[in-house]
Amino acid sequence: MAAPRNLMGDTGRSMRDEENGMEDEDKKSKSDRFPLNRWEFAAALGVFFVFSAGLICIYLTMPAAEYGKMKLPRTISDLRILKDHFATYADNHPAQFILGYCSTYIFMQTFMIPGTIFMSLLAGALFGVFRGLLLVVFNATAGASSCFFLSKLIGRPIVAWLWPERLRFFQGEIAKRRDKLLNYMLFLRVTPSLPNLFINLASPIVDIPFHIFFLATLVGLIPASYITVRAGRALGDLKSVKDLYDFKTLVVLFLIGFIIILPSFLKRKRIYE
Structure with a gap:
């Protein structure tokens, strides 16, 4: 009588082992899948090609003599040469130059191409402090917002696929501080604590609401x-x-940042008291 019970027990264990093995294979197959579906991938490519086509159309309308002068500056000496080349063109064709400048700046911000600091310097050199500041803040905010949505489209699924547990942890931490997010985001934007490109990329992944992201970026x-x-x-x-x-x-920027974030610390202190 003991033998049948052992046989049934062994059979039950083997069936459970098979079921567990099938579940493990199913989980493995899900984890091996590429996180983006074809529509998300096509949308990301579409954004890139739309921006690229717009830039090409703008540059084709420029005089042929200017083509050889177009180069993204990587050093201060490159920037001086570019400024000398485009000073007359910017004066004679301001609307066309600003359109090309804005398109280039937003394209670089959207696809996280380094060098926008040189574009900001160029705005000051060609347009002065007031107009240059308006131009830079507009382009930086527009480009950061475009990068935000692109990261939400393709960056978030990839991070959720690679590091799901870490993503849930950071999303939980953000959720706990939702009422203070604007202060924290303003602090990060004002101070050079983190690169702006990283903030643009990471914000939608950890569930920073867009209205907070936009306002913190703009200000x-x-x-x-x-x-x-x-x-x-x-x-x-x-x-x-x-x-x-x-x-x-740096001291001035961090002082401004601490003034911005001080109300959050004072509020937290009152809560614990």
Whole structure:
């Protein structure tokens, strides 16, 4: 009588093992799948091609003599040469130049291409502090918003696929601080604590609401943009991008940031008391 019971027990265990094995294979097959469906992938490619086509159309309307002068600056010396080349063109064709400038800036911000700081310096050199500041803040906000939605479309599914547990942890931390998010985002934008490209990319992934992201970007970029645009007016005296943020400038930016985030700390202190 004992043998049948053992046989049935072994059979039950084997059936459970098979079921567990099938579940493991199913989980593995799901984890191996590419996180983007074809529509998300096609939308991301579509955004890239639309931006690229717009840039090509704008540049084709420029005089042929200007083609050889177009180059994204990587050093201050490159920027000085570009400024000298485009100063006359910007004066004679302001609307066309601004359209090309804005398209290039937003394209670089959307696809996280480094070098927008040189574009900000160029705005100050060509348009002055006030108009240059308006231009830079507009383009930086528009480009950051475009990057936000692109990251939400393709970045978030990829991160959820690669690091689901870490993503849930950070989303939970953000949810706990939802009433203070604007202060924290303003602090990050005003101070050079994190690169702006990283903030643009990470915000939709960890569930930062767009209205908070947009407002913090629009307001928080003003101090640093003012410093950069103003430095562009004295481009001849600037030796390196590192000269933009000396110790005094960093102290001022962090002081502004701490003033912004101070109400959150005071509120938390009152809660614990």
